[in-house]
Amino acid sequence: MAYAQYCLICDGTACNSSQSERIYEQIMKYVYDHDLEKTCQVVKTGCFGFCEQGPIVKVLPDEAFYVQVKPEDAADIVREHLLKGRPVSRLIYREKDADSLGAVDKISFYRKQVRVVLRNCGFIDPESIEEYIAREGYQGLEKALFDMTRDEVLAEVEKSGLRGRGGGGFPTGRKWRFSKEVEADQKYVVCNADEGDPGAYMDRSILEGDPHSIIEAMAICGYTVGADRGYVYVRAEYPLAIRRLEKALEQAREYGLLGANILGSDFSFDIEIRLGAGAFVCGEETALLMSIEGERGMPVQRPPYPAVKGLWGKPTVINNVETLGNIPVIITRGGDWFAGLGTETSKGTKVFALTGNVNNSGLIEVPMGITLRDIVFNIGGGIPDGKAFKAVQSGGPSGGMIPAEHLDTPIDYESLAALGSIMGSGGLIVMDEDDSMVDVAKFYLGFTVEESCGKCVPCRVGGRQIEKLLEKFADGEGTPEDLDKMEAIGKTMISGSLCGLGKTAPNPVLSSIKYFRHEYEAAFKKDVAETA
């Protein structure tokens, strides 16, 4: 069933909160008024990524990219463009006075992007399993079940070089292997969708824009490791993502893609949703499992790792949403294809939420190895109001600040770690000359102090002590000894904390001292500053 025209309306959370629903209703109304419903398909899709310019409406095959659309623009879009074939030029996105009509790929925001995980976001109706299937959906699962042994699937994932996208960067294939090789009467697959990093919303966008890709990936993982139950642990603060995921689960069951004997094979698998409740530490895998078990989400000592001893003591593979989003493509196109993208140690692409003081904020997917300069200045369009770039912060409260002199670093897990930051889940916050690094460090540390579960001393006490010292600097009362103390406490937290939260919490402070020491020195107490 092909239509002559397609009208795609972004219905991600950002556009949805700017009346995309109302735009859809209005466009539908005019489409029916002019009897266009048989030739033009109107679709509400997941996030297009270019959130800065939302709400966005795209008309195909003309590739008209309409931005900042209002409900009252619906009449023109339908009567002029859909009916008479005359694109509405006042709504078309323009870049440096160049019209983007017919060339969405040429827009600098999109030109350097490579969409693997976001392959369907913004192209299909996430509430339609048919549209997912029409774009090779569930072919990976079918291929795994009927053309491949469990070992072959595992080999493909290992060959791809895929590493965890939630922050840690652990090789996904190796995690699966640990779990597969354990003998157990029950195993689990868990999708970590507890996206707590402030300023990161890639997982939510994937769940909202392409929920079936996660279901398919979890089933493939279940087949490979020998699990028949899966859980998606998702933030309660993401109502739209939860609703779309619930709908997708129902559809998958109706189609026999979940449940007993999937597609007539002897493999059975089903998935349940479990809601988070606003605790950042639950993104840590052992804390997450405690939370699924209905307990206070406090981390426990590893090893044993969850892949061996996890949920209710059973082997459990925990993968983040974005990690899973890669799996169906790795199976259909092969591990070698995937490994052809990216760098030596970091394969594939990474989705980033590019925000802060940057012209084009939004959700982007780029090949590993791209430079920060490319991201901030080409995709992001630089800094607003002609201000100077100061730093980009990656990895959220667990990451560090990266200054201008390292803008040409190719991004991968190792290079970011070498700079004192981490890949993290994919938040990239751009800061300009007016942003105070002391203030931003204090913001992040305040966050982790509040979110520390309090179980281990280095994190609970250390965080609070650094925060107190940072307050002195915020008040212009710091001393050189305070700087040394913060570094010493930070190092203790890194080596002594029980889980990832405490081990990484000092990163924003330590990296800002490393690269922006002068800003701390400028906040020394007056008599100290004079003698220095």
Add this chain to the structure above:
Amino acid sequence: MAVAVPERVELAESLVEFINEWKDQPGNLIMVLHRTQLEYGYLPEPVVMEVARQLGTPASKLFGVATFYNYFKLTPPGRNRIAVCLGTACYLKGAGELTDTFSDQLDVAVNGVTEDKEFSLEGVRCVGCCGLAPVVMVNGEVHGKLKPDGVQGVIEKYRNGQGE
């Protein structure tokens, strides 16, 4: 010394159904607390006691879990819930100033409720509309790119039940 016996309350029928459905499932506690909060807007103490009784779980355990997670509230919110996003992008673009403006204009502290119970004000974790920063949600409705001078308009929109 007399010991106060907590008042027994009758739970909403749909909540009782939910509890029965989940009662024997492992790890049900957080799901039941979510459903309870959905019903009452927060977790009133006598309700939690009754839920605990029906689940056959000690109430201390329920309170232990409820107080660990930010999402669960043990005190009632205002009739209109103002939530200022405290994500990084919003912070950089002035969420702090927005919070102060709401606080001043409504004469309410952060995490407090106005005297007439019309509004409560809280800072919340990233709501993920970073492209619209700074973001304020009122009763789940998003107001993006809000400036301090737009605060009055937002308040007026919801005052006296207009924003239903």
